[in-house]
Amino acid sequence: DAKTTQPPSxxxxxxxxxxxxxxxxxxSGNEYVYWYRQIHSQGPQYIIHGLKNNETNEMASLIITxxxxxxxxxxxxxxxxDTAVYYCIVRVPNAGKSTFGDGTTLTVKx
Amino acid sequence: xxxxxxxPKFQVLKTGQSMTLQCAQDMNHEYMSWYRQDPGMGLxxxxxxxxxxxxxxxxxxxxxxxxxxxTEDFPLRLLSAAPSQTSVYFCASxxxxxxxxxxxxxGPGTRLTVL
Numbered sequence: 746d747a748k749t750t751q752p753p754s755x756x757x758x759x760x761x762x763x764x765x766x767x768x769x770x771x772x773s774g775n776e777y778v779y780w781y782r783q784i785h786s787q788g789p790q791y792i793i794h795g796l797k798n799n800e801t802n803e804m805a806s807l808i809i810t811x812x813x814x815x816x817x818x819x820x821x822x823x824x825x826x827d828t829a830v831y832y833c834i835v836r837v838p839n840a841g842k843s844t845f846g847d848g849t850t851l852t853v854k855x
Numbered sequence: 856x857x858x859x860x861x862x863p864k865f866q867v868l869k870t871g872q873s874m875t876l877q878c879a880q881d882m883n884h885e886y887m888s889w890y891r892q893d894p895g896m897g898l899x900x901x902x903x904x905x906x907x908x909x910x911x912x913x914x915x916x917x918x919x920x921x922x923x924x925x926t927e928d929f930p931l932r933l934l935s936a937a938p939s940q941t942s943v944y945f946c947a948s949x950x951x952x953x954x955x956x957x958x959x960x961x962g963p964g965t966r967l968t969v970l
Contacts, residue, residue, distance in 0.1 A: 844914060
């Protein structure tokens with residue numbers, strides 16, 4: 746399974762865009778990149794996923810580099826409620842496995 | 856829909872005791888999985904199932920058993936609890952194991968302490 750590397754922590758000012766990077770240099774061509782977040786000790790919440798094209802939904806945007814070795818999750822206007830641990834994972838096709846790393850703790854400050 | 860439900864929310868065991876953590880989903884999801892999360896760490900996959908009657912090991916399966924007799928339920932059994940199994944346990948489900956449509960829904964977690 747492809748491994749992911751994320752910075753352990755980041756800060757962002759409220760109202761500004763939060764850009765969370767993820768390195769997945771060993772990703773295979775048919776593996777998807779997923780992002781989840783975990784607020785306090787709740788169960789993780791799905792945010793977005795993609796294969797090679799950039800994706801956008803009501804929560805965030807996902808930018809995947811052309812070589813697919815890294816991606817960036819963008820929260821366009823961060824709020825205090827976006828303070829959470831953000832996980833970038835790679836989904837292996839038909840294997841059913843999702844391996845979560847330690848994630849990035851994003852702190853949104855007033 | 857209730858989504859993914861887990862019981863109990865909290866549990867304290869003594870070393871050597873056994874117990875079953877319950878997980879149920881009412882979304883007719885094919886894929887279910889169990890994770891554990893130790894303090895300050897990410898989630899680690901224990902076991903998963905791609906459908907009724909089919910289970911497989913994840914990253915940290917030792918000391919745990921699972922079965923999937925129905926689509927809805929995926930219980931996790933601790934055979935002989937050890938202090939190292941003190942953790943928060945999350946159950947998750949998704950419509951399919953296919954990564955193109957594999958958004959996982961997580962339950963609220965069971966907080967287990969083994970003394």
